[in-house]
Amino acid sequence: MKTEKEKMIAGELYFAADPELVADRKDARIQLAQINQEMDSDKRRVLLGAAFGSSQGLPYVEPNIRFDYGYNIHVGKNFYTNFDCTFLDICPITFGDNCMLGPNVQILTATHPLHPVKRNSGLEAGKPITVGDNAWFGGGVTVIPGVTLGDNVVVAAGAVVTKSFGDNVVIGGNPARIIKTIDLEENTSEAAEDPLQAPRKAIDRIDRELVRLLEERMQAVTKIADIKKTQKIEVLDTSREDAVLQQVAAKVENKDYETTIVETFKDVMKHSRAYQAKRQD
Numbered sequence: 001m002k003t004e005k006e007k008m009i010a011g012e013l014y015f016a017a018d019p020e021l022v023a024d025r026k027d028a029r030i031q032l033a034q035i036n037q038e039m040d041s042d043k044r045r046v047l048l049g050a051a052f053g054s055s056q057g058l059p060y061v062e063p064n065i066r067f068d069y070g071y072n073i074h075v076g077k078n079f080y081t082n083f084d085c086t087f088l089d090i091c092p093i094t095f096g097d098n099c100m101l102g103p104n105v106q107i108l109t110a111t112h113p114l115h116p117v118k119r120n121s122g123l124e125a126g127k128p129i130t131v132g133d134n135a136w137f138g139g140g141v142t143v144i145p146g147v148t149l150g151d152n153v154v155v156a157a158g159a160v161v162t163k164s165f166g167d168n169v170v171i172g173g174n175p176a177r178i179i180k181t182i183d184l185e186e187n188t189s190e191a192a193e194d195p196l197q198a199p200r201k202a203i204d205r206i207d208r209e210l211v212r213l214l215e216e217r218m219q220a221v222t223k224i225a226d227i228k229k230t231q232k233i234e235v236l237d238t239s240r241e242d243a244v245l246q247q248v249a250a251k252v253e254n255k256d257y258e259t260t261i262v263e264t265f266k267d268v269m270k271h272s273r274a275y276q277a278k279r280q281d
Contacts, residue, residue: 009072011091011216013113013123028070036063055079056097068110076133081105090126091145096133102157106142128212132167132205148209150202152182164209167202214268218275225276235276241269 002010004018014021031051038044045058051070052059059079065087067073072089076097083103087093091109109126113119127146135149138157143149148164155161156172156179165171168182228235248265252258 008090008124008126009092011125011127012219013118013125015122016124017122024069024071028067031070032064032066035061035065053092061085062103072109075099082139088126090124091128092130093128094130095135096131096151098133099131099135099137101137102139102141104140105137108143109145111145130209148205150205152184154182167205217268218272221272221275222279225279228276229280235273235280244269 004014007014035047048061049055049058052073053071054074056077059075061081062083067087067089069089073093075095078098081101085105088108088110093107111125130148132151134152137155140158141155143161147161150167152168154170159172159176160174162175170179172179249262252261
């Protein structure tokens with residue numbers, strides 16, 4: 001059985017008042033007090049590196065920084081944040097290399113149930129936030145739960161980022177939208193030697209997000225399988241699968257991709273059926 005901490009990090013509903021989590025937040029407050037009161041920037045970097053879940057090198061952060069736990073924050077090389085940044089790290093917050101955050105940036109993974117009874121019960125949840133390499137966030141940027149940003153993304157000051165974006169874009173506004181694309185030098189020796197490198201890197205990033213979403217889907221499939229087993233319902237529901245495929249086809253914007261995407265979903269559902277059948281054995 002999962003602990004409340006394990007549920008929290010996995011993005012499931014959990015009770016924030018769990019004693020282990022209360023103790024972790026208390027420890028985090030002690031760490032924050034030490035970090036924000038330390039006048040020596042080198043010592044502050046060491047303290048911050050110890051508080052974060054992982055970091056490549058020592059991050060540079062201006063006071064005051066705020067976080068819930070610290071151990072769910074993971075940063076790459078040359079990470080920098082300006083004054084008064086907030087990280088609600090209920091779920092993992094991950095930054096790549098060479099990321100810069102302006103003052104008053106908020107990275108928020110925490111969510112609450114929409115239903116008032118559940119919300120008032122103390123149940124909370126979260127969704128991870130992932131940012132690639134070479135990101136630059138202007139002052140006052142807010143990133144909400146579940147967002148993934150690619151490499152070389154610039155976020156204009158004051159933007160509220162409510163959805164994911166790919167590589168090489170400038171985004172801004174509330175909600176954030178693409179303002180322009182960033183043209184990188186395509187005639188570098190590296191690109192000339194291997195023109196497939198950039199699109200494959202983009203696919204790798206997308207695949208990581210797909211794995212996370214498929215795991216969420218399988219959690220829902222598991223619940224369905226258990227209900228069907230208890231109520232002795234057949235695994236195969238043809239009308240439901242047909243309806244899902246119709247919805248998928250309707251959501252595809254580029255119709256050149258429609259057949260491939262629909263066939264991919266057919267395979268996903270086929271393997272989901274096999275998983276459900278095995279679970280009922």
